[in-house]
Amino acid sequence: AINSDPREVVERHLQASRSIDSDANNPIDLVVWPENVIDVLDFESSTELREVTAQASRLNSTFSVGITEDVNQQHFTNAQVIVTPDGQVVDRYDKVRRVPFGEYMPMRSFLASLGAPVDQVPRDALAGTGPAYLDVPTASGSERISVVISWEVFFGGRAREGIKEGAGLIINPTNGSSYTWTVLQSQQIASSRLRAIETGRWVVQVSPTGFSAFVDPSGKVHQRTSISEQAVIDADVDIRTGQTIYVALGDKPWVALVILVFLFGFISRSRFRPSR
Template sequence: MRAHLYAAQLRFTRVTYAVRVIVRLALAVAGGLCIWLSFPGPAVWPLAIVGVALLAMATRGSRPRAGFLLGLVGGFACFGPTLHWAGTYVGAVPWLALSITESVYIAVMCALCSLVQSARPWNRLPPWARRMLTPADGPHIRPFAIALLWVLQEAIRDSMPFGGFPWARLAWSQAGSPLSHLASIFGAPGLTFTVALLGGALAVAAERIRTRDVAGWARRCWPAVAAIAVVAVSAGYPTPTNGPKLQVLAIQGDVPTAGLEFNAQRRAVLDDHVRETDKAAAKIRAGLMKQPAVVIWPENSSDIDPTRNPDAATEITQTVNNLGVPLIVGAVLDQPVGHTSNTSLLYEPGKGIVAEYVKQHPVPFAEYMPYRSFFRHFSSKVDLAGNFVAGHKTGLFTIPTTTNGQVKIAPIICFEVAYDSLTRNAVRDGAQILAVQTNNATFGYTAESEQQLAISRITAIEYGRSIVHISTVGVSGLITPDGVVHDKTSLFTAAALDGALPLRTQMTLATEVGAVPEWIGSAAALLLCGVAIVANRSSRRSKAATTPQQKVHELA
């Protein structure tokens, strides 16, 4: 009789286990999809909080190896659609490789979430530590643990391998959110922490509702109250936009052909930008457009090296002299020997090139190919990657103006805007405006352009600087220090953006403290994981005498 009861219990437990696995997988997939939908183009920013909550709920009570698999599935549900632009013209292999690689970081984070959210290991700690740290009792640290792990995950993902890939950070999803103002306090990592903290709090609140813990609801509803308070405070947090105005003109010249083949028509791309600039100059002379203090062209606006090609040099020089103001050009130079460099060149009327900046962070697998011979075994497309070298100095152009004296503008080339240190160093060196020069022609009509514009919006708030975000094909815009986009353009259209942007020299708190909050958050996350691992080992020793029936019950 006991054998039959045990067999029936085992079958019931297996069914229950299968149902729980399906539920956890569904939560993980839904969590990843929610985070994807929080980014442009859908750009439903509250879904980032919901996504974090669903991933926290999926990993709650699971073992770390199960958490890893859940994170891998949830991570791909997020990065797969978010980064689908990576395979627009080069096929599925680069897109899948990038998406899966990024998903591994989420998988490791979710494994650690499973570890720190489990009550069993913490119960082996001394009473004083258990009261402080136990997720199920006492001061509730689960939301903080989840938030710290998100900060740690992004810190690692943003820096390795090959310099990292800080795309699709939680912070970037908040460009249209009232929470975005918090970026000026502790930067993008602090904004990620806030979003993840609210997600963790939402997960805790959902569990309280699910378990119908009505008696303790009033005392335990602090997560909801905290969430409302954070949103209210951040919505009213000041992001100053005052300061003397600098009249700027940015040219989106467009390209003849979308995709990888635009490079084959380099002269046409240069001609397009010259033509659009000449049209703007005619409007200025006619009084239809204000005289700018500086004109900015995007990345790759001259893929013909103007230092070696007389035709390109003449065309750009004539344009500068015709305007009568400095021009910042995104150009590809055939140097050093055997290599190329992605540069930003400053031209002045009557002087030619007076300063240059070489991109410090070329994009791996695009502007250069690490281990080219190895990766050629997987795809012949690797030979489409360039042979660009990295610069080693922060770019800072001094622009002479008649109304504002010497104005300092920092060129930031393409994906560099997503790297905290590169933009922070420029602001600390005295940049009053950031010029984000980019080329989105190789990504077609995808959300990549909007995603990059969102990064620039958060960056503007974080460092309290206006940004000229100019692309060859769009989306471009003039961004004020409060993250608001002005004169936004459409994809694959020629346009001239003109406007007056405030010049600011004051440092935000995020600029002053730099990477310190991220270091502290990452260290706290590692410490928390270390304590959990030690406690978990102690818990394993106590399971040596566990009966088979108890093991079946724990498996469920």
């Protein structure tokens, strides 16, 4: 839940990870934890990194975990990092599209001057600037995955950016605890389906309070959990290659097409309007 003790959240995810078994006949390439389940000052010097490393080492698997780090009293970061079995943090993606009025307060000074309760969002997340992918070491080599944190999955261009750079899979670590019993949870699964179809890739959605699921490239949802259900789900997913029409062309041609359709309709209506 949104008001859960940060340490309790970490313990729950460690407990879930301890329930996973792996052996030479059933290797696990990647374990994904949700968005911001670790809240620390500095992850790379934290106890939490050592605890994640212990599980990564036990399973001989790479972990992708969601972290928030304090920058100062006014700012924090929201990132997804890659942790290897030897405890190295080898890649990091900082969330680019922040949630307005949730992760940051737009026009904070102006709204404060109007008496708005800007203290309801006491700190602002710093926006990332890096590309939307992570490189994941596996037993068979490095694999590139596209990463869209939380509501970034609603924006096709975020997933497309990683795919354009060679990603063969999309992960969507999220934490919808502010919207646990709302329609947003279903909307997010629907958005994961869109991203899967648009890009021709599997999408792995992981949440501590909302829906977790695998979505195949046709948009079919597999193993969707219930709201706030504690579960570990696993699947063999294909690392895909190639580009769909959407990945190749992006949004601009479709926006132009919509504009042309509206213009055609407007011109046709004006041209054939009956005289009085």
